Amino acid sequence: xxxxxxxxxxxxxxxxxxxxxxxxxxxxxxxxxxxxxxxxxxxxxxxxxxxxxxxxxxxxxxxxxxxxxxxxxxxxxxxxxxxxxxxxxxxxxxxxxxxxxxxxxxxxxxxxxxxxxxxxxxxxxxxxxxxxxxxxxxxxxxxxxxxxxxxxxxxxxxxxxxxxxxxxxxxxxxxxxxxxxxxxxxxxxxxxxxxxxxxxxxxxxxxxxxxxxxxxxxxxxxxxxxxxxxxxxxxxxxxxxxxxxxxxxxxxxxxxxxxxxxxxxxxxxxxxxxxxxxxxxxxxxxxxxxxxxxxxxxxxxxxxxxxxxxxxxxxxxx
Amino acid sequence: xxxxxxxxxxxxxxxxxxxxxxxxxxxxxxxxxxxxxxxxxxxxxxxxxxxxxxxxxxxxxxxxxxxxxxxxxxxxxxxxxxxxxxxxxxxxxxxxxxxxxxxxxxxxxxxxxxxxxxxxxxxxxxxxxxxxxxxxxxxxxxxxxxxxxxxxxxxxxxxxxxxxxxxxxxxxxxxxxxxxxxxxxxxxxxxxxxxxxxxxxxxxxxxxxxxxxxxxxxxxxxxxxxxxxxxxxxxxxxxxxxxxxxxxxxxxxxxxxxxxxxxxxxxxxxxxxxxxxxxxxxxxxxxxxxxxxxxxxxxxxxxxxxxxxxxxxxxxxxxxxxxxxxxxxxxxxxxxxxxxxxxxxxxxxxxxxxxxxxxxxxxxxxxxxxxxxxxxxxxxxxxxxxxxxxxxxxxxxxxxxxxxxxxxxxxxxxxxxxxxxxxxxxxxxxxxxxxxxxxxxxxxxxxxxxxxxxxxxxxxxxxxxxxxxxxxxxxxxxxxxxxxxxxxxxxxxxxxxxxxxxxxxxxxxxxxxxxxxxxxxxxxxxxxxxxxxxxxxxxxxxxxxxxxxxxxxxxxxxxxxxxxxxxxx
Numbered sequence: 001x002x003x004x005x006x007x008x009x010x011x012x013x014x015x016x017x018x019x020x021x022x023x024x025x026x027x028x029x030x031x032x033x034x035x036x037x038x039x040x041x042x043x044x045x046x047x048x049x050x051x052x053x054x055x056x057x058x059x060x061x062x063x064x065x066x067x068x069x070x071x072x073x074x075x076x077x078x079x080x081x082x083x084x085x086x087x088x089x090x091x092x093x094x095x096x097x098x099x100x101x102x103x104x105x106x107x108x109x110x111x112x113x114x115x116x117x118x119x120x121x122x123x124x125x126x127x128x129x130x131x132x133x134x135x136x137x138x139x140x141x142x143x144x145x146x147x148x149x150x151x152x153x154x155x156x157x158x159x160x161x162x163x164x165x166x167x168x169x170x171x172x173x174x175x176x177x178x179x180x181x182x183x184x185x186x187x188x189x190x191x192x193x194x195x196x197x198x199x200x201x202x203x204x205x206x207x208x209x210x211x212x213x214x215x216x217x218x219x220x221x222x223x224x225x226x227x228x229x230x231x232x233x234x235x236x237x238x239x240x241x242x243x244x245x246x247x248x249x250x251x252x253x254x255x256x257x258x259x260x261x262x263x264x265x266x267x268x269x270x271x272x273x274x275x276x277x278x279x280x281x282x283x284x285x286x287x288x289x290x291x292x293x294x295x296x297x298x299x300x301x302x303x304x305x306x307x308x309x310x311x312x313x314x315x316x317x318x
Numbered sequence: 319x320x321x322x323x324x325x326x327x328x329x330x331x332x333x334x335x336x337x338x339x340x341x342x343x344x345x346x347x348x349x350x351x352x353x354x355x356x357x358x359x360x361x362x363x364x365x366x367x368x369x370x371x372x373x374x375x376x377x378x379x380x381x382x383x384x385x386x387x388x389x390x391x392x393x394x395x396x397x398x399x400x401x402x403x404x405x406x407x408x409x410x411x412x413x414x415x416x417x418x419x420x421x422x423x424x425x426x427x428x429x430x431x432x433x434x435x436x437x438x439x440x441x442x443x444x445x446x447x448x449x450x451x452x453x454x455x456x457x458x459x460x461x462x463x464x465x466x467x468x469x470x471x472x473x474x475x476x477x478x479x480x481x482x483x484x485x486x487x488x489x490x491x492x493x494x495x496x497x498x499x500x501x502x503x504x505x506x507x508x509x510x511x512x513x514x515x516x517x518x519x520x521x522x523x524x525x526x527x528x529x530x531x532x533x534x535x536x537x538x539x540x541x542x543x544x545x546x547x548x549x550x551x552x553x554x555x556x557x558x559x560x561x562x563x564x565x566x567x568x569x570x571x572x573x574x575x576x577x578x579x580x581x582x583x584x585x586x587x588x589x590x591x592x593x594x595x596x597x598x599x600x601x602x603x604x605x606x607x608x609x610x611x612x613x614x615x616x617x618x619x620x621x622x623x624x625x626x627x628x629x630x631x632x633x634x635x636x637x638x639x640x641x642x643x644x645x646x647x648x649x650x651x652x653x654x655x656x657x658x659x660x661x662x663x664x665x666x667x668x669x670x671x672x673x674x675x676x677x678x679x680x681x682x683x684x685x686x687x688x689x690x691x692x693x694x695x696x697x698x699x700x701x702x703x704x705x706x707x708x709x710x711x712x713x714x715x716x717x718x719x720x721x722x723x724x725x726x727x728x729x730x731x732x733x734x735x736x737x738x739x740x741x742x743x744x745x746x747x748x749x750x751x752x753x754x755x756x757x758x759x760x761x762x763x764x765x766x767x768x769x770x771x772x773x774x775x776x777x778x779x780x781x782x783x784x785x786x787x788x789x790x791x792x793x794x795x796x797x798x799x800x801x802x803x804x805x806x807x808x809x810x811x812x813x814x815x816x817x818x819x820x821x822x823x824x825x826x827x828x829x830x831x832x833x834x835x836x837x838x839x840x841x842x843x844x845x846x847x848x849x850x851x852x853x854x855x856x857x858x859x860x861x862x863x864x865x866x867x868x869x870x871x872x873x874x875x876x877x878x879x880x881x882x883x884x885x886x887x
Contacts, residue, residue: 028335209716213779216676217730218703231720 029312036308039301046298050106057100058087062265071095073279076286090286092275098286101272102294108268109298112182113249117241119187120248124194125237129225131195132202143199146192154247155254157189162260175263182261186251193240201233235313242306246299253295269295320391321348322525323372323410323493327385328395330367330376341367343549344385349493349525354516356540356557357529360572360798361769364549365529369495371395372527373412374402390492408438411486413515415498417478421470427454427481428466431488438489453484457514476507483514487522494519497529504663505825505869512539531798533576534871537561545569562875573877575803577828579870582852585810586803586832603752604815608784616690617651618787618819619675623684624648626670644670646843647684657813657820659834659851661827661866667843668823672791675821676708688787704734707780709809711792713772717764723750723775724760731782749778753808770801777808788812789821794829806833827870831855839863 030036049056059066074080076090076098089098127146131139149157165181166174205211206229214224249269255261256270264271269291276288330342342364349355357365370376372387374397387395394405414420422430431450435441441449454462457480470478479499486494496515500508516539519526528540536543536557543561544554545568553566564570574587625647631640645667652658660668673679675686677699686694693702707730710716717726727746731737737745747757753774755767764772773793780788790809794802806829813820824830830837830851837854839846839862847860858864 209710209712210718212678213708213710213716213776214718214729215678216703216706216708217733217783218700219729219733228718228721232718 026312029308033308033312035304036312039304039308042297042301043305046106046294046301047110049103050110053100053103053107057097057103059097059100061096061101061104061267068095073284075284076290089290090284092287093279093284098290101267102269102291105267105269105272105291106294106298108179108262108266109249109252109270109295112179112186112252112262112268113245115183116186116190116248116252117244119183120190120244121194121237121241123187124191125198125230125233127191128195128198129202129229129233132199133206133221133225133229139199142195146195149189149192154186154189155251158185158251158255159258159260161185161188162255166260175265178261178263179266182252182255185255186248189251190244190248193244194237197236197240198233201236202229205229205232239306239310239313242309243303246302246306249295249302250299269298320350321388322351322390323349323527324388324391325368325372325385326388328368328371328382328387329384330364330371330380331383332380340383340549341380342371345544345546345549345551346385347544347551347554349527351492351523351525352519353542354519354526354528354540356536356543357527357546358531358533358536358543358572359546360531360800362548363546365546366497368546369412369497369527369529372493372495373406373410375406375412408489409491410493410495411489411491413479413482413486413494413496413499416502417475417482418502420482421478421485423470426467426469427473430481431466431485434485434488449488450484453487454481456518457481457484457487458510459484475503476511479503479507479511480514483511483518487518490522491524493525493527495527495529498531499528500535501530501532505827506663506865508535509869515539532871533561533573533799533876534873537873537875538871545572558875561873562877564877570877572800575800576873576876577802577806577826577832578873578876579828579831579855580873582831585807588800588803588807600752600811600815602748603781607816616654618654618689619652620687620690621651621675621684622649624671624674624681624686625683626667626674626679627682644843645674648840648843648845649684650838650845650848652819652821653836655813655817655819656835657822657833659822659824659830659837660840661824661830661837662840663825663866665842666840668825668840669791670843671840672708672789672821672823676706676789677703700734704736704783705785706787706789707783707785708789708791709773709776709780709793712796713769713776714796716776717772719764721763722760723762723764723767726764726775727760727778727782729782730779734783736783745782746778749781750775752781753778768801769797770804773797773801773805774808777805777812781812785818787819787821789823791823792825793822795824795826802829809833827855827866839866 030040054060061067068083070082071080071085071087071091072093072095074085074087074091074095076088077086079086087097087099089102091097092101127142131142162181162185165184169177211224211228214228219227252261252268253270253273256268257274259274262268262271264275267275272291273288273295276291280288325348326346328342328345329340332339332341345364345368347355347357357368359365367376367380370380371382376382382395385395386393389405389409394402397405428447428450431453432443432446435446435449436443450466451462454466459465459477459480465473470481473481499515500511503511512535515526515528518524528535530536540557542555543557545552545560545566547568553560553564553569560569561573564573571588577586624645625643626645627641627643629639630642631638633639648667648671660671662668670679674681677693681694684694685692688702688705693699724743724746727749728742731742731745746760750757750759755771755774755778759767759775764775767775793809794805797805809820810833812818822830822833824833834851836848837851838848839854839860841862846862847854847858849859854863855867858867
């Protein structure tokens, strides 16, 4: 109590904070989990590959000028019989480099995944907070809606929303807004679990005395929810968000595979798999195989990271 | 007589990832047949860890790093889990703190008792049932025939703890470890349970280790006592001697901090043992305080006919709804500048009254007048909320764990737009300084502080708006006794120097006697009597008050170091 305190400057403060984070419990759990570290490396590689696609992709699959139909169906690693060009992972029927389409396809998959989870999270956390804090009729209505939605498979809900949105948009805009409709469809099918978890955590926090202390000084319900309760219910949300990300990527791939998702002009991993499966039994396996592997690696490593995060944040499992 | 349980130089370690935490450091104690041996100390002293080590119930990664535990001259420490399992229950058994969770809710009492009996003793089923019946009768449960086939939820808290004791006796153990057996119970039931343990120890010649933080329990129940501090045994001996003539400075400071039921002190003596006591600076605070000039003849609060019901059973049809009447037609005044106490057992409605005055609950009937103005109706209460503040019971949940301490302390003043920017920061630093934490504490988060320090943060937060009225709802019941003494002293200082009016809620009668000018006694939502504190303690009028007072621990033999001069003054 008697020590003289000198305020650290901004730079020092940041350095201290980073060091504290590295020495914190989460970083410790990370350093002691090989699975988490490998998954993390895979995710970082894939995401940076997607982000840097225009820079590192050997071809631009969306620029018809760089395509040569003569390059179609080139097997991985072998030079094309006509042009002599060689491709790491081969080419598809139109001569597009599979490696490049995967990099660009991941951009779409990740964009849809992140944006959909963000949307689901915002809706779910907001409704969960309101349901948990207000109680009564508000809670009953919100949670019953959530229960009803849970009885439908998420993919069905997403297809429904997708179908309705498609019906309302003029044909010429459909391809342009397809991605946004996908995000909306997956996001809206995803909010329920956020709402449920946040409501439960909010019920616990609302009973604590710091919330009463805020009520006592006359803080409004909204202020209490945002300023006091929200920061205290965020750690389970983080876990669900990670696991939801993997699910959203898979949901996007499923929708695209079924032909109701990303259009062929903006192929996502799912679209690539759909294109590839037509050639699977005619010997051109690579058109399907490599996008599918990428999807698997992406979804699996994100999922494993989510599982690890859940265990690391759950004191009972430590 | 030879010791039945002999713990010698016991050391228990908990390896953590940064260091090895030594929870018990070379502790020795012995228990003789028929003896109740008290183990007392503040939280974190390692007393429960000793109990767990004897039972081989140490939580991972805890381990016994040294010393031996002998039961009837056989070494039982260092055995593997399977061997310990057969010892546990048959020769040593345990009574836990919370009777609500230590019985399995899915089985009847009969099933739980007979299962334990047949596991440990070779008896026929019929004999086991008979034993179960006898045990239940012995621990004082009326109509054991009927009660045997009931489920735990059909028993009250005190009755459940009796069943737990019966369960502990099933296997005819030589040693019983009772870990805070009465902490979760009301005072009236606490006394009965302690008497029962006392009788059973005598009758069956069982050695009992009674782990508690409550000096009253130690003084009334135990034969010998061991005082622990930070994992070490500091003093051990006959209870009378240790409490009456403590040798070790820690024991002295601990005993001096115990609230006395029989005499009112000006302040608790704080005998500093290791420099933990941090000072509280009131003078600067008092100088800058905006004291309201009010007519001190008129009461601050006039409360009449206050009623609160809680919905117990929902229904669409109003007539089918069932309510619990928590507060029933309660009326009293609170005068300017006094400390008004409300005492009662759990469920008496004392906290509900406080919450209605604080505006956290809406009253279902009656009025609360503050300085002549109603505060129960609708309309903006911002002016009123600025004037009142509250200090909560649980320092671990009353501070938002995700907010920095300076933000916590600043919030009330910021919300009421009393201060902002530099002036606010200055006020926060000042308050933290005054409550003895230092301005640097503002940059930390609540989890970096102990319970007592957190309660100081709560006090700083309550003072930020310069309130006139402070509600303290069991402010020290979650704290250790020496910390309790510090916090109570702070509250007294505040009340005197800042001419605050205070509402003090507690179930602890000695504490109420030290703190309050007038006291209201509540029972089952009704007001039993309201009187001056000294008059109430000297000559209670109502029968219920008398019975409550009778349950106060008799701390006659306690050392009076640091107290004597105040009594004479």
